[in-house]
Amino acid sequence: MALLVALMLLAFGAAPAFAGLGDRTLRKGKRGGDVTRLQRILTKLDRPTAADGAFGSGTERNVRAYERSRRWKVNGMVGCGQAHEMSRAARGLDPGEGPFRYADRTLRRGRSGDDVKGLQTVLTQLGFPTSKTGAFGSQTDSAVKRWEASVRWRANGVADCRQLHRMRRAGSANADVPAGARNGGHVFPIRGEHSYGGSGARFGAPRGGRSHRGQDVPAAAGTRLVAPWQGVISAKGYQASGAGHYIVLASDDGLDYVFMHLPSAAPVGQGDRVATGQTIGAVGCTGGCSGPHLHFEAWTAHWFDGGQAFDPLPLLKQWDESS
Ligand SMILES: [Zn+2]
Structure with a gap:
């Protein structure tokens, strides 16, 4: 069952968790803690709004009324800058007046606070x-x-x-990334020439309605893949429409690393302990793939079990420089 859920998540993508007001543009139909926060701000700005976390007609009407009162563009949508300006107004601050909280204003050389x-x-x-x-x-x-x-x-x-x-x-x-993973000591997982592809290879790039959860690293088919850090192979499988042959390494550094599109089943099995630098497979193109590459993901512990994928490119580049 857990595996089935994991495969479904692989196929459809997990819902993004929006942490704070300003992380995304809010408009009619959106739900979440950031909507609740906006509704409380509207109430403070003398437009009483039920704080139910659902951006419906009432919330939209009040956003429009507030936009009109400020002579802003009236569209009933709250983007990043507008969210911060509304939050500042609710705190009784005029535009351009300090103190400034994180992301209240654009930061560049010369600013302080x-x-x-x-x-x-x-x-x-x-x-x-x-x-x-x-x-x-x-x-x-x-x-x-x-x-x-x-x-x-x-x-x-x-x-x-x-x-x-x-x-x-x-x-x-x-x-949550252990300092060891940020500061080197790891081995770059592809032992041969590689590139980092274009913008479509990036973490977060659009993938038909969902978002790319890893970094694609193009390299010649058959190039050896190694464990960047010691750990245990926590999953191994095959998914014809997506990952192809894949494995997950639950690394001793506290992170999970995912390797997809291997040419065939990995030479290591689920539950096997692997050493840093040990061969765990090769670059291939099985599953949903248009050219040989490693699809690499980094997760906080654990993969589809309480963890979250994050952009692995800074890690890859550090490992690439140091190994
Ligand atoms: Zn990919």
Whole structure:
């Protein structure tokens, strides 16, 4: 049963968990804790709204009324910047007036405040260690640009509302990553030439209505795959329409690593202990695949058992540089 559920999740994708107001655009039909938060803000802004977490007609009407009163575009939708401006108004703050909470304003070189300190914390969680000075100087600028480059965004060192939210979500998934996994000592899993593909290869790239849960790493068919860190093979299987031949490594570093599209059943079995660098398979193209590549996922413990997938590219690049 658990395996069936896991395979169904593989096929259809798990529902994203939205953590905070501003993480996504809210509009009629949306549900969640962020909607409840918006409804409480509307009530504080003298537009009493039931805090039921469901964005229905009443919520939409009140959003429109508030947009009209502020002379904003009246569309009944609340994006990142608007969510923060409404939250600030509910706190009695005028536009441009401090103090600023995380993502209340665009951050760039020269800014200072607690929101900058928040960004520096997030950068450190993302694997770009930055001193928590609260002043956005050259070190923060360089760390933001390196993060932007790592996700193939324009590296301009300017973090707007959406970028700050995206960084925080990625950083909080990484906060559970043991320092050992962030700081090297791991072996890059593909023992041969490889690339990182284009934007479609990235974690989060659209995949027919759901989102790509890993990083695709193109390499020649047959290139050896090894365990990046010691651990136990916790799953092994075959899925014709998706993963092809795949295995999951429950690594001793506390993370689960998933390897898909192997050419044939892996030479290791479920329950086997593997050493760091041990061969666990090869690059192939079984399942839903259009050219030989490793589809690689990294999860907090455990895969479809309480864990969450996060963008593995920063880890892969660190391992690639050091091994
Ligand atoms: Zn993939």
